[in-house]
Amino acid sequence: MVLTGCTNAPPESNYSQKKKLEQFIQEFNEGKEGKVEVSVNVESTLPDPSDKHRGVIIYDLTSKYDEKAKEGWIEVVPILTRFKQSQDNPISVMESREQCGSINRDEERGYYMLTECFHRWGYDLIPL
Template identity: 45%
Template sequence: MSLTKRVLILLGSVDALLIIMSLMDYYILFLKPTGFVFPMLLNIIVLAVIGFRSRFHKGWTIAFLTVSIPALLIHSVMVWLMENQYATIESPENKSVTIEYRSFTLGETTYLYEFYKTSFGFIGKHLDDQTIKLIIQGKDHPTGLGAEDALGLGTAEWITDDTVRFSTWQGIKELSLNSSRSSGRTEDITSDIESFMTKLESKESGDTINVNGNRLVAHYDEATDQPWIEITADNDEGAIPRQQCTRIVRDEERGYYLLEECTHRWEYPLYPLNDS
């Protein structure tokens, strides 16, 4: 097999790998800031060299360059105009998430955050159902507030091995690295919480739910005529420390179910509302 064929096979394999990864929402993270600029440039250079070395295909090579170079320039300009920025946060368990974010202003400022679950330090799985979008009206936008501050990036908290909690400008939001928890699974959890709240108000004992690594058990004290919640977790590794709370409430403004009147402090964020 000639050197030219080997190079073409290698180039085709790399291209196929990148396409398959993209279709599966996997990305090589160090290529994300430049989109497909470097793979496109590599293809143009290699094919141009091979074309010009061939005595029969120089015309086709010139035609190829006439089309591909403008396409590369247009793609480069589009990547530049997007002005995406990146940050990475790591968990104590050596897991990490790369955040791709940008903002644009048109009477109001919109901050858009995309998240990538990192594997092997350089491959990211796009969590397409975990996008966070924050819109702040111009009159409400604080001076100096940037995209990282709006997300609360500096105070991000790993509440479980697979869940990150952000104290954003518009309330608390959670990111799940396990995308199966989204959509239907989220609806299941919120439905469980609503049912638990109903039974607690009805003074029923024994109902149990599990949320973010915590086990919540409903109890009723006949002597005081008061329901209460026992909070536990395996190896005390849940998002909320072991203790007792009085009730769960829906906080529409903050977009969260809150545990209130707890042993260690007044309230704890438990889980996002379905529409938050």
């Protein structure tokens, strides 16, 4: 499976998207509320073209902060209307709204990660 940061876009668009995501992360860590949309191009590396997962997954990320509790979280809405899942070899994707406690750079895995999520510990977002 190949994951890239933007769909049919020149490399500067990937750079721009990552820059916006970095700004979102910085502001989230400072307790500020914000919003960013991240698109992920998914292309299967399976040999059979009829059994490929492909398309675009869009994640709508909104950071929230409760001043009284001094705690923040990220609301994640996956938009899967432009993504086709493989029937025989499905990949793990966030299929419904999720709430996550943080977003960070995982240098070891090579991805921005949504972590401390309600339904699962973490999700790969986009490659670094």
